[in-house]
Amino acid sequence: MKKFIQTLKNIWSIEELRSKILFTLLLVAVYRLGAHITLPGINPIALEQLSKSQSQNGILDLINTFAGGAFNMASIFALGIMPYITASIFVQLMTVLVPTFQKMQKEGESGRKKINQLTRYITVLVTVVQAFAYVAYLRQTSGPAIVPGFGAAYFTLTTVVVLTAGTLFVMWLGEKITDKGLGNGTSLIIMMGILARLPQAFAQELSFRSERTGDILIFIIEIAVYIAINMGCILLIQAVRKVPVNYAKQIVGNRQFGGARQFLPLKVNSAGVMPIIFAQAILFIPTLFTLGKNGGDLGRMFTDHTSGWYMLIYSVVVIGFTFLYTALIFNPKQISDNLKQNNGFIPGVKPGQPTTDYIGSIMDRITFPGAVMLAFIGILPGLIQLLFGMTQAFSMFFGGTSLLIMVGVVLDTLQQIETQLMMRQYDGLMKGGRIQGRQTSSAVQI
Template identity: 80%
Template sequence: MKKFIQTLKNIWSIEELRQKILFTLLLIVIYRIGSHIVLPGIDPIRLEQLNANNANNGILDLINTFAGGAFNMASIFALGIMPYISASIFMQLMTVLVPTFQKMQKDGESGRKKINQYTRYLTVAVTIVQAFAYVSYLRQTSGPAIMENFGAAYFTISTILTLTAGTMLVMWMGEKITDKGLGNGTSLIIMVGILARLPQSFFQELTSRSTRAGNILIFIVEIAVFIAIILGCILLVQGVRKVPVNYAKQLTGNKQFGGARQFLPLKVNGAGVMPIIFAQAIMFLPTLFTLGSTSSIGKAFTDHKNIWYMVIYSVVVIGFTFLYTALIFNPRQIADNLKQNNGFVPGVAPGQPTADYIGTIMDRITLPGAILLALVGILPGIAELVFVGMQPSFSTFFGGTSILIMVGVILDTLQQIETQLLMRQYDGLMKSGRVQGRQTTSAVQI
């Protein structure tokens, strides 16, 4: 405890780090306040009554999770950061598939600025489309909550403009946190939205267990399992396969450069959380063509406790993991970079043989990573089956996107804090070892 207090004092004593933390907290507070401001023309009391009787599932629940509950509350930040995430993913894929964007990405800082500018323009377009769809969703599910003195055309136009402005403000706050704050702004905003639902879910589960005799012990076991899952997710997020790389010695004047042995870290889970997001979206699509939620097909694709849901979901996650990893990971480019910098893998010829060798290793470690990622995705359903009576809102924190995003973002943020401490010759956050983040250079860091 004494070391912890001393670490907090060291953090606060660094002016730059203190300003970063305060700036980040300020923007996060603004974001959470805006998440509770209801759209013009919506009666919040009626809306709360409607939400108490309705429950989202599929992709809508995913959006509501990322928005910190603002989606169901019809907030000005109802769409949250999701349009920006969608635009960023699209632009990231374009830099892999389209030669023009590939060249732009290799142009350094100027190319990065152009890609960011195109991402912002695309975010506006995506937000307008999603805002129009959200208006239709409000009329269908929350029609009684819309005030009568708001005309249909006026409500549609004002809502689209408000949601677009809200999303652009959230995007701006995310970029400002990344530039002047602590951690990746987009990731932090998503994590704050997820964590905002944790205390309520925790107390709901505690209240539910405490009302029945002997269930407090079950609640304690649930917390122990939850901690074990967090530890497992940390291993999954940080797991790497180190490929040894040697660099040839170079003599420049009387000085010798190179000759050092380093390692090329290949991530076990190179795709991050994206396969789970894609899988949840795919699992939601078949429900649009079913006759209703009572049909067997609709139940199989919406009930995460259903065995067929788990099987299909796992297969989709594994497939998307290989697909997304193949899109963002280019062994040939890595081999060319090593060759240009006089680096080589011991026992492997430079060029195409190195690319084949790295690609083979990546394929081997991606399979167990994909299986573990699929297991994390179906853990909420397994938790509800094992712990009978668990609240669905609490079970969502036992796996899926929630736990992976929280673990990854917290690790990245702690790594930045520790880096600032070590740069100023303070002790790190841990007595032994160092805090490591996700070690990713992906444009979409969630």
């Protein structure tokens, strides 16, 4: 504990790091404040009464999670950062599939600026479309909460404009945090939105357990299980397969370069959280076409995360999307070419196509256990709810998108803080002085 307190003092003593932390906290506070400002023409009291009698599942609940509850509150930040994420995913896929985008990506800083600008334009289009859909959603589910004095056309126009401006402002906050703050701004905004729901879910679960004698012990066990799940999630996010790489010796003047034995880190979970997001979106589609009594039963099967059929289908979809997304974002041919250009080679493997095949085969072998673990984390909320009988709101933090995003963002932020400390010859945040997974000089930069 004494060493931890000293580390915090070291962090606060670095002026640059202290400024970044304060700047990040300030912008996050602005975002959370805006998430509680209701749209013009909406009666917040009537909306709150309606929301208590309604429940959401599927993609709508996912959007509300990412928006920190602003979606249900009809806030000016109701769409949150989701349109920007959608545009970023689209552009990322285009850089893999379209040669023009690939060429743009290889242009360096100028190409990156073009891609970022294109992403912003696409964000505006996506936001406008989602804003119109959100207006229709408000009319269908929260019609009584709309102030009668607002005309239909006027309410639609003002809501679309405010929502678009709100999303662009949140996007700007994320970019400013990335440039001048600490960590990735977009990821931090999503994480703060998720964490904003944790205190209420924690209080509901504690109140639920306090009503019955002996359930406090179960609540303590739940907290212990939650800590263990977080540790397992950290292992999944940071797990890598180290492929040895040698570099040929080069003599330039009187100096010798290369000849060192390094490694190529291949992540077990290269796809990150994207397969879970895609799977939740796919399983939401059948609920749009379910009609009648039988259709309603089918719809509940695809939205009830405690259903056995839901878990089975969800796991298969997550595993399939993990392989698909990894194939899209991971290019063994490009890595092989980069190694060849830098006079690097894998011991016992010929350069060129054999190296490409070797790296591809390793990725195929390590992706399967990573996909299975990812699917298991995805269905954990349902399993935990069935096992302990806890509230649904609290069970959502035991796995799925929420847990992966929170753990991933916290690790990334801690790695950046530790890098700042190590640059100034301070001890790191961990006992060993280094968080596993931080980029070091011994890792090949691809």
